[in-house]
Amino acid sequence: MTEQNLAKPPVELVRRALLAAGAEDTVLTLDQxxxxxxxxxxxxxxxxxxxxxxxxxxxxxxxxxxxxxxAARVDTSLVATLLGSSKIRRASPDFVSFHTGQEIGGVAPLGHPQPIRSILDESLAAHPRIWAGAGDHLSMFSSSYSELLRITGAEPLRVR
Incomplete structure (x- = not known):
C-alpha cells in the first residue's frame, strides 16, 4: 500500500479500482x-x-x-482439492486487514493494496445483478457475473 493510499478510505479505493478497471462506479452508501x-x-x-x-x-x-x-457455505475441502492445496482456512481479522486494507464484513473484491488470488462462485452466474461489499459496512456495489470476473481477474469455481 502506498502512503497516498493509506490516507484514502477503503470505499474510495474501491471506487478508483472500479473506474481503473473500466467498470461503472455503482457504489451505494446505505443508511445502515x-x-x-x-x-x-x-x-x-x-x-x-x-x-x-x-x-x-x-x-x-x-x-x-x-x-x-x-446463500452458500464454502466447502473449504472441495476448494482446496480443486486448487491443488492441502488445506485452506478462514483468515484472522488481522490477516484480512493487512491484505485487503478493509475489515471483515465490508471486504470488497477489489481495491486492495496488492492483487489477491480470487475465486468467483459459479452459482452467482444465475443472477443478472450481483451485489458485493465496497470496502466498509455501509457500502455495496452492483455488477454482473461476467463483469465481476473481468474486473477482479477471479477464477470461476464451484465452491460447494
Whole structure:
C-alpha cells in the first residue's frame, strides 16, 4: 500500500479500482450497516443468493479471496482439492486487514493494496445483478457475473 493510499478510505479505493478497471462506479452508501449477507439482501431488496460475500482465506500462507453467494457455505475441502492445496482456512481479522486494507464484513473484491488470488462462485452466474461489499459496512456495489470476473481477474469455481 502506498502512503497516498493509506490516507484514502477503503470505499474510495474501491471506487478508483472500479473506474481503473473500466467498470461503472455503482457504489451505494446505505443508511445502515450491512455486516452480513442477510442484512444486505434485506436492505437492497434482492435475493440472498445474489449477494457476493468476499471471504478471505489463507492458503499456503497467502490470501485467497472467495466471492461466494450469500446463500452458500464454502466447502473449504472441495476448494482446496480443486486448487491443488492441502488445506485452506478462514483468515484472522488481522490477516484480512493487512491484505485487503478493509475489515471483515465490508471486504470488497477489489481495491486492495496488492492483487489477491480470487475465486468467483459459479452459482452467482444465475443472477443478472450481483451485489458485493465496497470496502466498509455501509457500502455495496452492483455488477454482473461476467463483469465481476473481468474486473477482479477471479477464477470461476464451484465452491460447494
Amino acid at each position: 450497516q450491512v455486516p452480513t449477507a442477510e442484512d444486505a439482501a434485506r436492505i437492497l431488496g434482492c435475493e440472498l443468493a445474489a449477494i457476493a460475500n468476499s471471504l478471505i482465506f489463507e492458503m499456503d500462507g497467502e490470501p485467497l479471496l472467495i466471492l461466494a453467494s450469500g
